Amino acid sequence: MSAATIINGTNGTNGQVNGTNGKNGVSQSSQNMCSYEECDKIAQHLLSKTRHRPKIGIICGSGLGGLAESVENKESFSYKEIPQFPVSTVPGHAGRLVFGKLGGKEVVAMQGRFHPYEGYPLSLCTLPVRVMKLMGVETLIVTNAAGGLNESYEVGDVMVIKDHINMPGFSGNNPLIGENEDKFGPRFPAMSSGYDRNLRKMALEIGKELKFDNFMHEGVYVMLGGPCFETIAECKLLRICGADVTGMSTVHEVIMARHCGMRAFGMSLVTNKCVMDYDEDRKANHEEVLETSKRRGEDMQKLVTKMIERIEV
Ligand SMILES: O=P(O)(O)O[C@@H]1C[C@H](O)[C@@H](CO)O1
Numbered sequence: 001m002s003a004a005t006i007i008n009g010t011n012g013t014n015g016q017v018n019g020t021n022g023k024n025g026v027s028q029s030s031q032n033m034c035s036y037e038e039c040d041k042i043a044q045h046l047l048s049k050t051r052h053r054p055k056i057g058i059i060c061g062s063g064l065g066g067l068a069e070s071v072e073n074k075e076s077f078s079y080k081e082i083p084q085f086p087v088s089t090v091p092g093h094a095g096r097l098v099f100g101k102l103g104g105k106e107v108v109a110m111q112g113r114f115h116p117y118e119g120y121p122l123s124l125c126t127l128p129v130r131v132m133k134l135m136g137v138e139t140l141i142v143t144n145a146a147g148g149l150n151e152s153y154e155v156g157d158v159m160v161i162k163d164h165i166n167m168p169g170f171s172g173n174n175p176l177i178g179e180n181e182d183k184f185g186p187r188f189p190a191m192s193s194g195y196d197r198n199l200r201k202m203a204l205e206i207g208k209e210l211k212f213d214n215f216m217h218e219g220v221y222v223m224l225g226g227p228c229f230e231t232i233a234e235c236k237l238l239r240i241c242g243a244d245v246t247g248m249s250t251v252h253e254v255i256m257a258r259h260c261g262m263r264a265f266g267m268s269l270v271t272n273k274c275v276m277d278y279d280e281d282r283k284a285n286h287e288e289v290l291e292t293s294k295r296r297g298e299d300m301q302k303l304v305t306k307m308i309e310r311i312e313v
């Protein structure tokens with residue numbers, strides 16, 4: 001079964017799937033996985049519609065789509081127009097694929113990503129990553145909005161992702177579940193070098209040059225399934241586990257990128273401090289997330305644009 005069969009004809013917001021297990025004990029996520037050939041068809045379709053030939057792909061986090069807006073010579077495609085793509089359902093995720101130039105390089109940017117809590121299986125959330133690969137993308141840059149677990153992080157701080165904790169993976173939820181597509185990558189990919197060391201170093205150096213070092217860190221991102229924000233006990237547990245920030249995205253995208261040999265770089269904006277104290281009345285909310293993204297978005301855009309200027313393609 002292809003991804004197309006689980007999305008209705010209008011490709012509306014109901015690309016969500018039912019929860020049943022497939023035939024022969026094959027899990028739902030493998031059934032929803034597009035084959036190499038199907039991904040290639042989407043990639044060739046997009047390349048036939050744009051004159052751009054991007055080597056760098058970008059995925060913009062909640063409220064951080066301004067980066068895609070700043071792309072020059074834009075050619076944009078609503079996800080609704082792209083065969084087999086899901087659609088964005090979350091405020092702050094415009095739902096467009098933007099081709100053009102940034103920092104003097106050809107890029108393709110997702111202005112809006114797909115999260116598992118929207119009802120999409122991880123394999124469908126990450127379809128665009130494989131499509132990017134087949135369009136020629138070699139480096140993936142992802143941003144996200146995240147809650148600060150590290151007590152020394154403030155709202156508005158930026159964290160270069162050094163490593164991640166794949167919490168959904170602990171319960172058997174991984175975008176690579178199902179038959180392996182050997183043409184993309186190996187059955188058992190290593191994940192000990194998920195986030196490219198040189199790109200991390202470059203980001204921190206550029207941060208210094210831009211005088212951003214007073215609000216920049218390097219640390220560990222933990223992904224949870226959402227859509228609930230964390231309980232206080234969960235936050236305490238995640239901190240003990242070594243996480244500095246928590247979010248609901250990124251990890252599945254980076255797994256997919258690394259599986260097919262792309263270089264990956266990720267950056268989190270601390271949009272809120274996680275509530276860690278039972279005497280606090282503060283509550284996490286998406287409005288605060290979008291408000292912080294608006295405030296710090298331009299700085300993150302500057303940083304990513306400078307990185308792209310320096311990345312050799
Ligand atoms: O897409 P990202 O990870 O930036 O979005 C975060 C996680 C949830 O989707 C949302 C919660 O406010 O922001």
Ligand SMILES: Nc1nc2[nH]cnc2c(=O)[nH]1
Nearest residue numbers: 145146147246247248289
């Ligand atoms: N899981 C999670 N995701 C977020 N995205 C932005 N803030 C948060 C948060 O506090 N928790």
